[in-house]
Amino acid sequence: MRTFLRMLAVMIIVLESPASAQLKGTHLLGDVGLKSGSQAPPGFSLVVPVYLYNTGKLRNDNGDVITDNVDLNMFITGIGGAWVFNKKILGGKLGGTVLFPFASNRISSNLTNTKHSLAFTDIYFQPVQLGWEVKQADFIFSYALYFPAGKYEPGADDNTGLGMLSNEFAAGSTVYFDQKKTIHFSGLFSYAVNGKKRDSEVKAGNLLTIEGGLGKTWYKKAIDGPIPVIINAGLVYYFQFKSTADEVPVGSEIVSLGGDKDKMFGLGPEANIYLPGLRSQLGFRWLGEIMARNRFQGNTFMLTIAYNVKSFTK
Numbered sequence: 001m002r003t004f005l006r007m008l009a010v011m012i013i014v015l016e017s018p019a020s021a022q023l024k025g026t027h028l029l030g031d032v033g034l035k036s037g038s039q040a041p042p043g044f045s046l047v048v049p050v051y052l053y054n055t056g057k058l059r060n061d062n063g064d065v066i067t068d069n070v071d072l073n074m075f076i077t078g079i080g081g082a083w084v085f086n087k088k089i090l091g092g093k094l095g096g097t098v099l100f101p102f103a104s105n106r107i108s109s110n111l112t113n114t115k116h117s118l119a120f121t122d123i124y125f126q127p128v129q130l131g132w133e134v135k136q137a138d139f140i141f142s143y144a145l146y147f148p149a150g151k152y153e154p155g156a157d158d159n160t161g162l163g164m165l166s167n168e169f170a171a172g173s174t175v176y177f178d179q180k181k182t183i184h185f186s187g188l189f190s191y192a193v194n195g196k197k198r199d200s201e202v203k204a205g206n207l208l209t210i211e212g213g214l215g216k217t218w219y220k221k222a223i224d225g226p227i228p229v230i231i232n233a234g235l236v237y238y239f240q241f242k243s244t245a246d247e248v249p250v251g252s253e254i255v256s257l258g259g260d261k262d263k264m265f266g267l268g269p270e271a272n273i274y275l276p277g278l279r280s281q282l283g284f285r286w287l288g289e290i291m292a293r294n295r296f297q298g299n300t301f302m303l304t305i306a307y308n309v310k311s312f313t314k
Contacts, residue, residue: 026146026168027207029211030236034233036213039130043311045081048304049302052076052300053299053301055299056070059295059297073105076104082095084312092130092139093132095129096125097126097144104119123147126144127143136175152197153199163199166194182216183217188212190207203246205246211238211239212237213270217232230272233269233271233272236287241263241264265291268286268287279307280307282303
């Protein structure tokens with residue numbers, strides 16, 4: 001049973017102020033990793049994700065540090081559901097996800113020290129997810145919406161949402177290098193098309209994100225049933241860049257750095273364990289960011305707890 005971190009994609013907190021880089025997109029970096037091109041087994045699960053992002057460096061076009069005296073911490077959690085049915089469309093099993101997240105942040109520097117309490121933010125809904133399996137590979141395709149449900153006012157410093165509707169299309173694969181499918185490499189390509197922000201002509205550039213990882217899976221016999229304990233660990237990555245430029249009219253209350261389109265690369269470890277006796281999976285991921293251009297560079301920490309409410313496996 002793979003981690004349902006896809007639902008973390010919506011969990012966003014926005015900082016659009018004179019201290020910000022280019023406009024933030026809806027896709028959360030590092031939302032998936034190992035086996036990102038695979039679909040979960042048929043069933044329904046409840047998921048509680050925890051996300052923490054810390055940064056203090058803002059880099060420009062050349063990768064030079066513009067400022068390193070800002071301590072920005074973002075905390076996000078929520079509750080969601082993920083489902084996969086045995087029903088097939090175009091030969092692939094039909095699934096989907098939904099997430100209702102809450103976010104808070106803290107900003108400390110020699111100029112300001114502010115903290116915003118946990119508040120409701122934008123909703124993520126993936127109505128279509130199709131998954132296919134062949135002998136030595138898995139394939140996945142999905143379509144998702146980001147609904148601007150969080151508080152948003154142009155130029156405000158206490159926003160908890162991005163104030164824009166986004167449509168995202170994703171496709172990817174997990175390739176297995178042995179017959180038992182224990183060694184694998186994955187890649188998921190996601191493209192988010194962003195709409196204009198609420199009550200403004202401001203539009204964040206569209207985002208292309210590539211995420212995945214190289215890992216190994218171990219199966220350990222459980223003492224309380226036929227389903228084994230499943231351990232999955234390895235190295236994960238992400239790469240994200242804007243394919244179109246931000247659109248910020250002259251005189252707008254929102255500030256965005258000009259220059260080249262922003263981009264980011266991240267790398268780090270991931271580990272997951274599925275406990276059949278508890279019908280639960282725990283997952284942890286850390287990604288350190290490098291090669292940032294026109295954006296903040298920091299560290300991402302993710303913890304997920306998934307409970308399998310019902311299995312639809314025949």
